[in-house]
Amino acid sequence: xxxxxxxxxxxxxxxxxxxxxxxxxxxxxxxxxxxxxxxxxxxxxxxxxxxxxxxxxxxxxxxxxxxxxxxxxxxxxxxxxxxxxxxxxxxxxxxxxxxxxxxxxxxxxxxxxxxxxxxxxxxxxxxxxxxxxxxxxxxxxxxxxxxxxxxxxx
Numbered sequence: 001x002x003x004x005x006x007x008x009x010x011x012x013x014x015x016x017x018x019x020x021x022x023x024x025x026x027x028x029x030x031x032x033x034x035x036x037x038x039x040x041x042x043x044x045x046x047x048x049x050x051x052x053x054x055x056x057x058x059x060x061x062x063x064x065x066x067x068x069x070x071x072x073x074x075x076x077x078x079x080x081x082x083x084x085x086x087x088x089x090x091x092x093x094x095x096x097x098x099x100x101x102x103x104x105x106x107x108x109x110x111x112x113x114x115x116x117x118x119x120x121x122x123x124x125x126x127x128x129x130x131x132x133x134x135x136x137x138x139x140x141x142x143x144x145x146x147x148x149x150x151x152x153x154x
Contacts, residue, residue, distance in 0.1 A: 007032075008142040015138045018124050020048025022059030025141045026066055032150070033070040048121070050106025055115040060134075060141035061097055061104045064148075065090045071149050089152075093144045100140055109137060 011028035015021060022044040030040030046052055047062040068089045074082035098104050107115055110132070122128055129135070 007146070008139050011138045011142045012135055015135055016129065020045070020059050020121070021134050021138055021141075022047035022063045022066075024138050025060045025063035025145070028142065029067055029145055029149075033067055035070065050115075053116060053119055053121065055107035055110070055112055056105060058097075058104055058106045058109055058137060060137045061094055064093045064097070064141050064145055067145055067149055068093065089148055093148050096144055096147075097137075097140060101137065109133065 007028050011024045015024035026044035027040045048059045050056045072086045094104050
């Protein structure tokens with residue numbers, strides 16, 4: 001697996017290239033969990049903007065949950081232990097993210113009073129990036145993936 005700083009750098013670069021938080025984080029790690037980049041980009045697309053730009057759970061947090069499922073998730077409904085392990089890891093990662101950033105909710109992280117109504121993503125300009133803390137959340141999620149998924153045995 002590529003060292004942390006390389007994966008974090010890739011996630012931040014993807015975000016700066018126009019990917020959503022969820023896409024940036026998920027795609028940066030997708031190959032390490034057996035998913036090709038194209039599929040990863042499509043799979044994580046709907047989670048951007050706090051799930052479909054509704055400003056609910058942060059896309060970077062959602063990407064962590066997807067990756068936890070790829071590593072520990074149950075492949076059959078009967079594998080309750082794997083589901084429990086996945087939920088446990090997701091709760092730990094989300095808790096660590098919340099502890100550092102104050103929330104896992106996109107609109108709270110962005111300081112919005114209410115969800116936005118438009119499905120149209122904001123135009124990615126220098127002003128957009130300057131006013132958004134999302135790059136830091138992408139980096140934080142990457143660090144948590146390293147801690148909870150990359151460095152942890154099955």
